[in-house]
Amino acid sequence: MVYFQASTTLYIVWVTDACRGFMSVLFYLAPMAELSHRALREIIEEFGGCDGYFTEMISAPALLAGGSFEKWYIDAAPKPEKCVFQLVGSDSGSISAAAAILDKLECAGIDINMGCSAPLIRKTGAGAAWMASIDRAGELISKVRPAVKRRLSVKLRTGFKDDFEYLVRFCRRLEEEGVELITLHPRLVTEKFKRLARWEYVGKLREELKIPVAGNGDIGSAEELVKRANGPCDAVMVGRAAVKTPWIFAEAKELLKEEVHTEAQRHRGTEEEGEERRCSSSVSPCLCVKSSPSIEDVGLRFLGLLAAYQPPEFHVSRAKRFFNYFCDNLKWGTFVKNQINREDTLSGIEKTWREGMRTVQI
Numbered sequence: 001m002v003y004f005q006a007s008t009t010l011y012i013v014w015v016t017d018a019c020r021g022f023m024s025v026l027f028y029l030a031p032m033a034e035l036s037h038r039a040l041r042e043i044i045e046e047f048g049g050c051d052g053y054f055t056e057m058i059s060a061p062a063l064l065a066g067g068s069f070e071k072w073y074i075d076a077a078p079k080p081e082k083c084v085f086q087l088v089g090s091d092s093g094s095i096s097a098a099a100a101i102l103d104k105l106e107c108a109g110i111d112i113n114m115g116c117s118a119p120l121i122r123k124t125g126a127g128a129a130w131m132a133s134i135d136r137a138g139e140l141i142s143k144v145r146p147a148v149k150r151r152l153s154v155k156l157r158t159g160f161k162d163d164f165e166y167l168v169r170f171c172r173r174l175e176e177e178g179v180e181l182i183t184l185h186p187r188l189v190t191e192k193f194k195r196l197a198r199w200e201y202v203g204k205l206r207e208e209l210k211i212p213v214a215g216n217g218d219i220g221s222a223e224e225l226v227k228r229a230n231g232p233c234d235a236v237m238v239g240r241a242a243v244k245t246p247w248i249f250a251e252a253k254e255l256l257k258e259e260v261h262t263e264a265q266r267h268r269g270t271e272e273e274g275e276e277r278r279c280s281s282s283v284s285p286c287l288c289v290k291s292s293p294s295i296e297d298v299g300l301r302f303l304g305l306l307a308a309y310q311p312p313e314f315h316v317s318r319a320k321r322f323f324n325y326f327c328d329n330l331k332w333g334t335f336v337k338n339q340i341n342r343e344d345t346l347s348g349i350e351k352t353w354r355e356g357m358r359t360v361q362i
Contacts, residue, residue, distance in 0.1 A: 025229040026051040027249045028183075030216055030239035031086040031111070031155065033057060034314075034321045038075050039305035043298065044242065045078050048250035051235070053083045054155070057113055060089030060098035072311055080106040084153065088113040090125035092140040100147035109151030109181075112144065117157065117189045128189040131159050131170060138173040145178035153181035155216070158201055160189050167201070168208045175211050183214040183237055203232030222251035229256065243325040246298070295329050296357040302326070303350050315346040323353070332359070 029036060029044065031054040041053050058073045076083035085102040087110060089095040099110045114137065116127030123129075130137045145152060154174055158167050171182055186201040187193075197217030206213040214235035219225050221241065225248060228236045242248050293301070302322055306315055323340050327333035336356035343349045 025233065026214070026235035027225070027229070027252065028052040028054060028214060028235055028237040029242050030054060030237045031056055031113070032239050032243070034318050035243055037072070037318065038077055038309040039302060039318070040243065040246070040322070041083075042078050042305045042309070043246045043302055044249065046301075047247040048253065049079065049082075050238075050242075050249040051082065052108055053079065054086050054111055054237070055083065057086055057088040057116065058098070058102070060087050060091070060094040063087075063098045063101060064094055069311060069313070072309075072314070074102065074105065075309065076105065076107050077309075081108060083107050084109045084111050084151075086111040086113050086155070088116060088121065088126050090129070092143045095140060096143040096147045099144050099152075103148045103150055107150060109153055110144070110148050111153045111155055111183075112140070114154050114156040115183075115185055117192060122189075128157055128160075131156060131189065134166075134170050134173050137170065138177050141174055141177035141179055151180050152178060153183065154179050155183040155185065157185050157187055157189050158198065162188060164201065164204065167205065171205060171209055175209055179211065181212050181214065181235075182209065183216055183235075185216045187217060199228065199231065206232055206234065221245075222248050222255055225249075225252040226255045226259070230259075240325055243322060244328050296354070299323070299326060299353050299357075300350065303346065303353070307346060316344060316349065319346060319349045323349070330357075335359070 027050040029041070029050055029052070033056050036054060036056040044050060044053075055073065055076075058070070059067070063070050063074070074085065076085070085105075085107055087095055087098055087102070089098070095112065099112075102110055112130075113127055114130040116122070118127065121127035121129075130140065141152070141154070156170075158164075159170070174182065182205070184202050184205055186198040187195070197215075199215060199217070202213060202215035212234035214237050215228060215231075215233045216237035216239065219228060219236065219238045219241050222245075225236055225238060225241075229252070238248060245251075303319060306319055306322075310318060320341055323337060327337040327340070330336055336353070336359075339352045339356055340349050343352055
């Protein structure tokens with residue numbers, strides 16, 4: 001049961017037991033700059049949650065230097081046991097030292113970023129730059145592994161060129177050095193979102209490794225999430241779609257439950273009596289609610305969580321980033337998004353959101 005506070009109304013939300021227990025493939029929230037923080041995790045948890053939350057990039061040098069904002073980056077709530085800290089850096093010494101610090105906190109594991117393609121990150125030798133050298137990447141993991149008792153994982157891309165054999169050799173070296181999970185975003189470092197992710201590489205890589213392989217890229221709906229979960233992978237990671245629709249994981253679980261139920265009926269050859277009452281929610285079909293929260297309520301709830309769990313310096317930028325995706329739920333979302341982007345205070349964004357929702361409904 002989840003207590004959902006929006007405006008002055010308290011919503012009591014039950015996630016049905018039938019929506020649980022049908023998962024063989026795990027669902028993860030992707031690490032996204034200015035998005036994968038506590039406020040978004042809180043929202044997703046209130047809709048039923050997912051199996052793991054990867055934080056936005058944590059700078060190893062900044063953490064070691066005791067940066068003033070680092071305490072917010074390493075806030076693992078509301079479910080520390082499901083939270084994975086993602087580290088970014090260009091020096092194996094600083095990354096291993098930072099990993100040792102994070103490993104002492106309550107968390108599910110430590111992830112090394114070898115996939116960020118942003119030019120400013122790559123220029124420093126961090127992110128996807130690690131993929132340029134198998135030996136350099138292997139040496140990094142050999143230093144980090146002794147410092148981490150929890151699960152050690154790496155998120156990466158296919159590389160700088162379309163060379164699957166190189167990708168396999170690269171990942172096998174990581175595996176040999178002690179990496180326990182690899183998340184593949186199957187695009188080249190230089191592609192960004194110019195072409196569709198090559199999901200066939202996820203399955204092919206899984207066949208070549210002994211450790212689990214997760215896939216990430218181009219998941220736009222619960223239906224697409226289920227489609228990938230039914231493919232050859234151990235986990236599916238969702239990024240932007242989980243910002244637009246924080247209920248995507250709960251909805252996907254319901255779809256998987258329905259698949260299992262349908263398959264069971266097919267094998268029995270008869271209709272099962274006493275079929276469970278289907279859930280009904282204006283936001284997610286997987287949530288049985290006493291009073292269904294609206295799109296407006298979810299936006300307001302996010303702003304409240306942002307104010308509670310992020311420093312003032314982060315409020316405006318993170319609110320704009322969130323609504324850049326969340327407004328896509330609205331027919332006139334571009335208009336509301338543009339209005340929000342003109343604001344420079346959190347209160348101004350809240351006022352614009354309320355007014356925008358009224359305008360959209362006219």
